[in-house]
Amino acid sequence: MTPILEARGVTRSFGPIEVLHGVDFSLVPGEVHALIGENGAGKSTTMKILGGYLAPTSGELLLDGEPVRFADQRAAEAAGILMIHQEFNLAMQLTAEENLFLGRERRRGLFLDHKAMRDEARDLLARLDCHVDPRTRIRDMSVPNRQMVEIARALGRNARVLIMDEPTAVLTGRETDVLLGQIERLKAQGTAILYTSHKLDEIGRIADRVTVLRDGAHVTTRPAAGFTEHAMAEAMVGRELSDLFPAKPAAGDDVVLEVKGLTVPGKVRDASFTLRRGEVLGFAGLVGAGRTELMEGIVGLRPATGEVRVNGKPIKAGSVLAAREAGLVYLTEDRKEKGLLLGKSLTENLTLLALDRFGRLSIDKRSEDAALTRAISDFDIRVKDRVMKAGSLSGGNQQKLLLAKTMLAEPQIVIIDEPTRGIDIGTKQQIYDFIAALAAEGKSVIVVSSELPEVIGLASRVVVMGRGHIAGELTGDQITEDAILRRAMGVGELTGASA
Amino acid sequence: MSDSTAIEGRTKPRRRIPLHALGPVLALVALIILGASLNSNFLSYGNVTNVLARSAFIGIIAVGMTFVITAGGIDLSVGSMAAFVAGVMILAMNAMIPTLGVGVPLVLAGMVVALLAGFGAGLINGFLISKVGIEAFIVTLGSMGIYRSLTTWLADGGTLSLNFEARSFYRPVYYDGILGVAWPIIVFAVVAILGELAMRKTPFGRHCAALGANEQVAKYSAVNVDRVRMATYVLLGMLVGLATIMYVPRLGSASGSTGVLWELEAIAAVIIGGTVLKGGYGRVWGTVVGVLILSLIDNILNLASIVSPYLNGAIQGVIVILAVVLQRESKPAD
Known part of the structure; x- marks a missing residue:
């Protein structure tokens, strides 16, 4: 034909x-x-x-x-x-x-x-x-x-x-x-x-x-x-692919993040969970289950009631800066609208979150420049040149830049929402390795993802959300697609719609 | 597309000086050459001082306006605000003469009043815009009318005049200076330099640009969006106060027609200077160039008799539109 x-x-x-x-x-x-x-x-x-x-x-x-x-x-x-x-x-x-x-x-x-x-x-x-x-x-x-x-x-x-x-x-x-x-x-x-x-x-x-x-x-x-x-x-x-997911690191014993009775009006009701040092905690659920809203409530991006403690100390509600200073950062799922300034240079994007580390009164351009050099090599960001705009990077490289930006704040706890949305398989693997390496270093990671294989492959414990509340928690061998989906939809109503 | 190679860590950043960024400077140079060739008095000490000193009011305000516009805002009220601040300052000084007498304390007290009035006016604008969440255009359109009308009311439809003796004492603040450089020029230069440093080198400047480029990203990057936005309006208000301090000794009076259209001149200067009206990118040095371009056009038309000075506004309008058209061609092929 x-x-x-x-x-x-x-x-x-x-x-x-x-x-x-x-x-x-x-x-x-x-x-x-x-x-x-x-x-x-x-x-x-x-x-x-x-x-x-x-x-x-x-x-x-x-x-x-x-x-x-x-x-x-x-x-x-x-x-x-x-x-x-x-x-x-x-x-x-x-x-x-x-x-x-x-x-x-x-x-x-x-x-x-x-x-x-x-x-x-x-x-x-x-x-x-x-x-x-x-x-x-x-x-x-x-x-x-x-x-x-x-x-x-x-x-x-x-x-x-x-x-x-x-x-x-x-x-x-x-x-x-x-x-x-x-x-x-x-x-x-x-x-x-x-x-x-x-x-x-x-x-x-x-x-x-x-x-x-x-x-x-x-x-x-x-x-x-x-x-x-x-x-x-x-x-x-163009090469043989080994296992997509790295080995899961073992979590420590001490609790670094404790969320108690967090409610985001209209989105999340009474959510409580804990996160331990060196742990990768997965958050699964259908779209609209309130995962993103919960995370945004925790870091102060949305008005919320309830308690958030980092290392046992409560953090000030409603302040992203206070959360960051306590070592808690959130990496948005929407990198184009909420994560990066697409029309701005790589450097300006990289240092925006942790700008105070580059001088309180006057920004030290030389150390900003050094930070970009480090980020490019540490995160393998493929750039045409150093003065290009963030918006000209491909999706995967934008995500890497966003990761680099977040890590500049030297967080103890990183919440990553949809870490690999719209990203090719080679970059995915790099990001997975990076998440595992973070946990191995003793940092704690929350991975929010709609891709079940990702949650299953990365997390040693999974919290399932459904219709604005925490519907269950799975560990080890319990973490299967079937178990997650059943909890996400609410047992016994498998035909239910996403809230 | 991003088919590209990772740049080696030691590669130096490439400096690009795009021609369109220099456009305003070239236009300024062309105007100076034009002015000098049309009239031999153009470059004389008297004329240069006159042009710069008169630019200072708009210039000081325009520096503040650069921050407001860079952060994605606009302030239409600055002209009326200047009239109002001038009125309040004159009334306050007249009222304080019995207690303070005519002297340095009176002038200093008047300055404090002007700065406080500017601070307060900026704070009100900023509060309504960032905390109450009303659009900047609407808020400042409203406050433009309010300040203008309050000034007319305070002056009872006429003119508010500073006490004669106080005026004579205060006059040198406009007409004198150090080493032959008039005070308004010095103040304008200092404001411009500090503004340029603040825009380029400080977290505040970076935060303004981030906020203007994408408020969401700024918010998600732990920038206190409300506070930064509020700060831009407060800064502008205080600079209006500062400009008024320089303006009052010139005439010693204020009326309902003081500072008319200053807001548009300030905005025009900012735009000619290359700051993006939608926000996200601003440069203070460009604004200074913009202010100078606008006042030079006025000055050249007055000195040379080839074009009627009545066409001043038309020519300035053409320049504003042209500046934006010329700055538009900066998109790369990709």
Whole structure:
């Protein structure tokens, strides 16, 4: 079958640096073709070239077998090629319906034809099994529903090719299932889908073919059937992968953090737990269970009542600074919005949390510079140059920078929320090793994660949260996916929804 | 994309001096050359002192405004605030003459009153913005009207004048100086240098930029967001007080039309200087250059007769817009 869209020997340079070296990629109608690779392997660049956002420096694009050059993304869209971004392109203040028809509103005479648009919007969303009212504003919708609106918009524009950039990064397991079901349906209707994800198990479930990129070059393209997750990971990393998780260090005896009866209004009720020296404590639960809110309450980012003691001493409520001074820091799950100043330099980001260590009255630029040098080597941050902006780093390197920033405060207790969200497997492994090393040094770590294998692989004890309270605690061999899920949903109501 | 290699630890940071950062300086140099070629008096001691001394009021305020804007805020009330502070200062000094007499203690007391009034006005703005959580634009739009109207009310629709003897005694604070440099120029220079150091070298400056760039990140990085924001408005209020201390001896009076449009001139100077209006990045030296550009345009139009001085505002407006357009082209290809 002729591919709808094909890239042949495509390269792309930014300035003097070539980041994509002769990539081949094709999409035939009714297939899901997965594009995988580590952060910085060239996936985004490839997708942007196929979607018309970037022009190739050399090589050619073929549309239905004919060479084509998209002037811009609108030209690609006119040809039926639509890209769905990780960060959605939706106007938050507008309704689903208004977003669906943005720029191509239906009219009757001079005025908008609201009825036609509403019916069509309802129709499009129904095709995706998404039953939200088209009159709902995007900002009032859940993340998966926003995603459905994005996809519906692509459908409304008669997409023949759908480019999906990590669509499941922000979805829970069940939401992912719904999405994958819808992808199957689109596929059956003849849409060609380019799919990227760091979750290799999804790739195995959904993809027909898999293309692996590494360092901007094409490694392999082969049928997904028989391509194991392990083989995919090795093709991405380019070396043999040993065990993903390091050995679990043994926890000490003394309690370093004690949380008693912590309540975050509307989010968490009466949570109590302890953390010991040198321990890696996992926090599992469904999205919306209140894990992030609990942690933010502990470090003073949210108003909370209850008691938090570090080394037996209560810390001042509502002050991130007091928590930091007591040796307790929190690393946010949202590195782009809450973790890093994307438009600022690496140094400014690195030292922001622990700025007082670089001089109370006047900042010592030389020691800041030395700190950056140390961070780059200690955390293996891959930087183009030292004056680049944090936002130009790849996701994995941003996460490493965030880790380095947090560790500059020399904490005793580190709470890491979703340590590896949106990060490739090679970097994941580095971060896991780092967490284990921290615990081995006698520091204590709390890992909050929605990825169960991560919690199971790292933590020697797991606290499970469900609907705003602590639903159970598991240690040693008790820590299994089944046991965690059962507690997260509340025993006996396995069909229950996430709160 | 980040296909790249880890930089060796010993590599020196590369210094980049982007041309667009120097734009305001080049414009200032061009204006000076233009002025000197149009009128031989332009570079004379008298003219330079006149331009710099008159720039000082707006300049001192604009330095404070740089911090407010860098931290993501705005203050529209500074012009009215200056009028109000001047009015309060004059009334207070007149009232204190019977007890203190005309002399140094009276002037010092007047200065303290002005600084306190500025501090209080800034504190009110800052409190409403950071603690009550009302938008800076709204709060300062409101306080702009309030201070202006209070001044007119205090002056009963006319002019508040400093007692004649006190005025004569206080006058040298504007007209005299050390080694031929007038006091307002010295104060402006000191404020500018301290401001530049505070912006670049201190945690406060770094925190302002972080807050303006992304409040959430600042909050999550243990920055006391409310306190930093409040501090920017208080600092600005006190600098308005300081500017007023320099301004009152010039005319010895204040009225409802004192300091009209100062807020816009200060904001314009900040923007011409390269500070980002949305916040997140600010430079005090740029603001100083911006202030000088604005007053030089005024001065050149008055000295040279090729363009009517009535077009001053139009030319300044063009410069502001042009400055922002020129500074926009700093996005790299990636």
